[in-house]
Amino acid sequence: MNELIPAFEWQQHVVAPWTTGLKSTLWIVLMGFFVATACGLLGNYLILRRMALVGDAISHSVLAGIGVAVVLALQLDTPTLFIAALLAGLAATLIIEIIHRYTRVKQDAAIGIAFTSLFALGVILISMKSGKVHIDTECVLYGEVALVPLEQFKLTLAPALAGAVDKLPMSEVYLRGNELVMAPDVIRMGFVALAVALLVWIFYKELLVSSFDPALAFSLGINATVVHYALMALLSVVVVSAFESVGAILVVAMLILPGATAHLLSARLPVILALTVLHAALGTLMGFHLATWLNCSIAGAFVVAGMGLFCLAWLLSPYDGLLAHWHRRRNRKARTAQRKLARTPRARETENLPKPLPVPPQLPALWARSSIG
Amino acid sequence: MRHLPAIVLLALLASVMPAWADRIGDISETSVLEQAKRFFSFRDPSVRYAIIGSILLGISCGLMGGFIVVRKMALFGDTLSHAVLPGVALGFLWNMDKDPVAIFIGATLAGLLGGAMVALIRQTTRLKEDTALGIVLASFFAVGICLLTRIQKMPGNKGGLDEFLFGSAASIGRADIILMAVVTGLALLLVGLFYKELLVTSFDAAFARAAGFPVNVINYALTLLLAFSVVVALRAVGVVLVSAMLITPAATAYLLTDRMHRLLGLAALFGVMAGAVGAFISFLTTNIPTGPLMVMAATMVFVLAFFFGPRHGVLMRWWRQKSRSARVKRENTLKAVYHVLEAREFEGEGVSLRELAERRRETLDEARAQSGALCQHHFATLHDDGDAIHLTPDGWQRACEIVRNHRLWELYLTNEAHIAPDHVHEDAEIIEHVLGEETVRELERALNHATRDPHGRSIPGIADLATGSAPFGPPEPVTGYTPRP
Numbered sequence: 013m014n015e016l017i018p019a020f021e022w023q024q025h026v027v028a029p030w031t032t033g034l035k036s037t038l039w040i041v042l043m044g045f046f047v048a049t050a051c052g053l054l055g056n057y058l059i060l061r062r063m064a065l066v067g068d069a070i071s072h073s074v075l076a077g078i079g080v081a082v083v084l085a086l087q088l089d090t091p092t093l094f095i096a097a098l099l100a101g102l103a104a105t106l107i108i109e110i111i112h113r114y115t116r117v118k119q120d121a122a123i124g125i126a127f128t129s130l131f132a133l134g135v136i137l138i139s140m141k142s143g144k145v146h147i148d149t150e151c152v153l154y155g156e157v158a159l160v161p162l163e164q165f166k167l168t169l170a171p172a173l174a175g176a177v178d179k180l181p182m183s184e185v186y187l188r189g190n191e192l193v194m195a196p197d198v199i200r201m202g203f204v205a206l207a208v209a210l211l212v213w214i215f216y217k218e219l220l221v222s223s224f225d226p227a228l229a230f231s232l233g234i235n236a237t238v239v240h241y242a243l244m245a246l247l248s249v250v251v252v253s254a255f256e257s258v259g260a261i262l263v264v265a266m267l268i269l270p271g272a273t274a275h276l277l278s279a280r281l282p283v284i285l286a287l288t289v290l291h292a293a294l295g296t297l298m299g300f301h302l303a304t305w306l307n308c309s310i311a312g313a314f315v316v317a318g319m320g321l322f323c324l325a326w327l328l329s330p331y332d333g334l335l336a337h338w339h340r341r342r343n344r345k346a347r348t349a350q351r352k353l354a355r356t357p358r359a360r361e362t363e364n365l366p367k368p369l370p371v372p373p374q375l376p377a378l379w380a381r382s383s384i385g
Numbered sequence: 386m387r388h389l390p391a392i393v394l395l396a397l398l399a400s401v402m403p404a405w406a407d408r409i410g411d412i413s414e415t416s417v418l419e420q421a422k423r424f425f426s427f428r429d430p431s432v433r434y435a436i437i438g439s440i441l442l443g444i445s446c447g448l449m450g451g452f453i454v455v456r457k458m459a460l461f462g463d464t465l466s467h468a469v470l471p472g473v474a475l476g477f478l479w480n481m482d483k484d485p486v487a488i489f490i491g492a493t494l495a496g497l498l499g500g501a502m503v504a505l506i507r508q509t510t511r512l513k514e515d516t517a518l519g520i521v522l523a524s525f526f527a528v529g530i531c532l533l534t535r536i537q538k539m540p541g542n543k544g545g546l547d548e549f550l551f552g553s554a555a556s557i558g559r560a561d562i563i564l565m566a567v568v569t570g571l572a573l574l575l576v577g578l579f580y581k582e583l584l585v586t587s588f589d590a591a592f593a594r595a596a597g598f599p600v601n602v603i604n605y606a607l608t609l610l611l612a613f614s615v616v617v618a619l620r621a622v623g624v625v626l627v628s629a630m631l632i633t634p635a636a637t638a639y640l641l642t643d644r645m646h647r648l649l650g651l652a653a654l655f656g657v658m659a660g661a662v663g664a665f666i667s668f669l670t671t672n673i674p675t676g677p678l679m680v681m682a683a684t685m686v687f688v689l690a691f692f693f694g695p696r697h698g699v700l701m702r703w704w705r706q707k708s709r710s711a712r713v714k715r716e717n718t719l720k721a722v723y724h725v726l727e728a729r730e731f732e733g734e735g736v737s738l739r740e741l742a743e744r745r746r747e748t749l750d751e752a753r754a755q756s757g758a759l760c761q762h763h764f765a766t767l768h769d770d771g772d773a774i775h776l777t778p779d780g781w782q783r784a785c786e787i788v789r790n791h792r793l794w795e796l797y798l799t800n801e802a803h804i805a806p807d808h809v810h811e812d813a814e815i816i817e818h819v820l821g822e823e824t825v826r827e828l829e830r831a832l833n834h835a836t837r838d839p840h841g842r843s844i845p846g847i848a849d850l851a852t853g854s855a856p857f858g859p860p861e862p863v864t865g866y867t868p869r870p
Binding site: 059062063064065067068111115116117121122123125128129131133136139140262264265268269275307308309311312313314315318322326332 | 459633687
């Protein structure tokens, strides 16, 4: 057991990453935060539309797109991957639609068939070419967020600008002399997260109405099909950009966990969106330290921490929390017991409880006439 | 047709993949052919184990899959199969060895814990089922990934644990086979013994409860069996894709039959086929894990059933629809011919295409195409250099039947359903093509063998059917049908 769980040392596992290892820590945590924010914001709408498992399906299917790109020997750069993922995601949505519409197979089985076959296709294509490309099946599952800080791109700044940037906090991480040194993946993911946040802000009303009340959306002139496919397309883009860092399957957790936690704590959408971002930040931070401590997959640890937060919310939430449930039930039981007690004449005498009001004489006659008898 | 996926896959394989071989470390054959020969000779114990293993897992997954597909629990199966991963890791940690029994126990417990957590989230929170499934699926899988990466950084022999992710038929051992056989036997036994109970709870739980079946116990037992089947399939298919072995063969069977016992049998058959083909191909190639190959084989069968299924296949349905609409078109032409003849009180035999086109408000070419279709089906013959058509006795009979159906229905709607006479035509226009003899007989009885429709036109009776194209006088009351001479 000691081998499995090493001793926890505050200095080594919490403080050191932020002092000596700051350069990699910052990029990894930022990456996790961006992934969780982008996924979580979209995931909220999936949860509202009861499409959480369509998100699961799309995150698996994206692998087929990547596999096809690998086999065609395309450059695995950002635009190619985005387009491949977009096509794969839409293909998955279409396949689910087609199976569901043209056969009597129910939607859940249609989802199951579509994503498993696309995922299998992706794995086969990628393993046929493995060794020749830098994507392998391990990466599909765990992601390689730890490798994010290794890649760098540099940008030379004008001296005046560099001086200004130097005053910003933690400038030693991204400024070297006059050069701005950045991790490209993190910057890209940052843009994706920003784009998602902006889109959710701009189309807030459309998404809200079409998620809660499709009929009202239709009468307001919002095209539900367009909203649906736009959401799926955006989802595919987010999934593929998150893919390399957290892996295809853990993306599902990033999609669902923040939103689900927020849904337990509030019923108002703006609050839920804010809580989603909070969950993303907390989950990423805690997950990073968990991974440092246990020396395990960082992406996996992000999700485990997120799950911890979910369980906490599940336990303590004022609406849906287990404790609240238990408390309410206990109160109800106590009240019922008291009432039962009050009904026995002996208890009335001994406990000096107020006697029940006398029944007005006309009521029994009414009861007799009514069908209740 | 059932061997088609195998052939297709083989052809694909031959075209795409050059001779990469030596699947199991110690062999040096390098050609695909040699490997195939080796596979089919069943000399190797590992080949035998792989074959037996995939057959057993196909049976157990197919059986359980049949139930979860008809119960609309397909994604519960997916969640269960992802949730077993931490159990696999803990089973491995038990004595730092890939001991099948320890892994079996650990994985089953983890799967059941996941299932319980889904139920608990649904009962105590407002979160919907799909969200609950997603949460459990992803978080259990993440715990499993953390444990696996942790184990990989620990000292000691831990090779091959990755095989549980995507599966490897070559790593199936004797102990795995025994476990698989036990689980498959148990599944067959329980399904055989409690078939009625499982059937009734799957299709109508409320009725089952009312009839006094222990619904909860049956559900728990089914979940337990499901967990067992998932866990024994892990070694060959892998955690990620086990759910496909549950869902896809069963969904394929669902496309082909309406009876539950046939569905279960077909699902098991397709499962066995997918398993065997996947295991075979993974022997022929290097570095492609078995699980995805099995899943692709199962998907191929599904695609075939999707297109060519005799009853629910897309092509068959398209064909049926096409032939039906062609028939309706023909019958409408026949009806138009009848109307033309009726308008000139049945004088003369032939109807010129010009009259027909005018009657149907079409171009001459369309009328010619339709009369061509009639001639093809021997309902009419062309005369006067193709400018006029004469109905054959068959054609005349069909035309009379259609007009009779139409007018009887109009009369029925006005007399019995009290619909205004100018509102009944559209409905009759549709139903005239589908009324069977039995229904017509009933309508005639209900309408007292009336001879005039609500618009005052005569309803063709049996005399007209029998006389071929001969003109006839005022219709007589008809009492019954006599067979055509």
